[in-house]
């Protein structure tokens with residue numbers, strides 16, 4: 132059904148502005164839309180599987196005929212036939228207008244897969260015997276290459292394992308094989324994983340393998356680089372490296388750099404200290420001491436000064452951070468060669484997972500420890516290297532054969548996770564990367580269900596369409612834990628979060644994701660709104676000070692002023708003496724502008740804050756502070772999209788409060804929840820698999836991220852290649868179905884489909 136009654140008018144989906152679909156969808160749920168024929172309540176279907184249509188709420192499968200379409204009278208000008216009502220452009224008459232369709236609905240598209248599926252069973256191992264036979268009998272199968280990777284235990288070995296090719300299976304079987312078949316003492320083996328979770332998963336799998344005792348499994352030296360090397364440090368200097376001296380929390384580290392920043396005259400709330408710490412971590416992980424750093428930008432120059440101070444303060448107070456665990460061990464081995472020798476003799480075999488994400492200090496540690504035996508087994512996939520911003524360097528994987536002479540290489544290219552259609556899509560995407568070992572994944576089966584690209588109008592509709600799709604699938608028997616919604620950066624998940632929070636579906640997300648409305652820039656704008664509603668909101672006053680270029684110490688002056696002059700905190704701003712006539716003048720004008728916000732509709736109010744209260748200038752200034760991943764201006768554009776459904780700032784503030792509370796609640800619940808839809812960044816999804824995967828925002832600027840496009844324009848193609856790998860990682864998480872979302876508008880502007888998808892269309896049409 133294309134037509135319905137809404138706000139006393141007959142509306143037609145083909146003519147309605149596309150941006151109004153979402154509102155119509157929501158009003159349908161409130162019972163405000165009725166059938167054009169029978170008068171029953173109808174709702175708008177906004178999903179992926181079918182084009183938008185009205186359906187009867189009480190009986191979804193019964194549809195009435197649309198009324199006969201009448202031609203518009205030729206005398207009236209087209210525009211005269213419409214009336215604006217509540218921001219909606221509605222036809223004046225109760226007849227349907229058959230004008231040119233204004234909507235640009237684009238039907239979801241199944242990617243046609245050119246390469247037909249040919250069932251090519253991977254070679255079975257020629258003649259497995261000994262422990263391998265036992266594994267087979269226990270139901271753990273291997274193909275020829277997997278078995279080769281398991282049983283080639285002597286000398287350096289590089290296992291290039293594509294996505295879903297069973298590298299976890301191979302690593303665990305190899306460990307078991309060495310212990311049972313080759314009688315290697317478990318404590319001669321070092322097994323390094325990227326996360327503690329992966330190490331636990333490996334142990335869990337090992338317990339299920341034949342011939343192993345839990346005593347043996349527990350004697351293996353396994354864990355992350357940090358956990359293993361920290362134990363070594365503790366063993367040699369328990370006092371210095373005691374856990375109580377560890378800066379466990381980000382805020383502890385931030386406190387030190389902030390203190391250093393104050394000495395440099397940097398503002399606490401204004402300077403991007405989180406990013407500064409990330410940069411310091413990157414320098415540390417690439418073994419660049421403070422005096423060795425060569426800053427490339429003015430921002431890096433400031434961070435380099437903070438780095439110097441940070442290290443000095445830590446040393447003076449006898450505290451250390453996580454990065455120091457690896458650097459400390461590296462220095463221990465360099466300064467005390469006899470200890471290095473001791474550990475070289477202690478370990479015979481090294482198994483390193485996720486080798487593509489190894490950084491310099493980790494690499495150097497393994498290199499020096501394995502000098503005696505060269506028994507290093509590196510497992511990795513250069514196509515899944517996505518942590519360069521943290522100092523990871525896939526070139527260690529690419530140059531492994533050179534660095535470890537006599538390396539044997541095994542390529543695992545059978546994908547056991549996903550059907551042919553998904554594997555082919557992933558192959559096509561990643562083939563465009565220049566810097567990689569060329570390899571093509573082969574699927575084991577085809578599903579005849581193609582990955583889909585769908586085209587929501589914007590982020591809001593994207594969230595609605597995905598939720599509809601999930602609900603449909605759950606009604607057909609799927610479980611919430613079968614779904615993952617993946618995105619490039621956390622801010623991109625706002626609309627999906629809001630839609631899920633309003634539904635009864637269980638979902639969970641990473642613990643460190645702050646609510647969109649708590650983001651620094653967003654909080655700043657909302658604080659102006661809060662002040663317009665309550666002129667004594669002291670939290671809001673504190674939050675707006677940075678954007679007025681006032682120090683936090685001004686807060687105390689304002690408190691005093693408001694008592695002395697018996698005025699509100701907001702009014703007190705007009706009495707602040709900054710010593711700059713221009714600034715004082717601005718503060719005087721500010722009070723009335725802030726007051727006027729309470730009666731301004733949210734979108735205009737945001738613009739007022741930007742233009743009349745100088746927020747745009749503030750963002751521009753902060754934009755120079757080196758943050759290349761998250762721009763303040765993007766947050767404000769996101770806020771405008773989020774604010775669209777609200778007619779007053781009071782409503783918007785209530786919504787923001789509610790969403791922040793939901794964020795805390797979901798995080799608290801999430802820890803205990805296993806059966807839930809997963810909301811995750813692509814980075815965090817690595818190594819995991821889900822039946823149904825939705826990838827948000829497959830548009831330029833999101834994937835690939837804007838900053839990588841900037842780098843590309845400036846002649847550096849590396850970040851763009853990493854972005855392509857990110858899409859590859861996202862796509863290869865899907866075990867059955869994959870949906871790529873290409874919103875037509877993002878952050879209020881027309882968006883272009885991700886350049887990474889153009890090859891799919893070319894190849895697959």
Ligand SMILES: Nc1ncnc2c1ncn2[C@@H]1O[C@H](COP(=O)(O)OP(=O)(O)OP(=O)(O)O)[C@@H](O)[C@H]1O
Pocket residue numbers: 272273274277292293294295296297298299300301512546547548817818819863
């Ligand atoms: N030889 C095999 N036969 C059948 N199934 C297999 C085989 N090898 C691996 N699998 C299955 O394939 C899936 C993917 O394996 P695994 O999770 O070990 O892949 P991975 O290489 O670690 O993936 P990624 O790097 O993409 O995270 C798992 O469900 C695993 O049980």
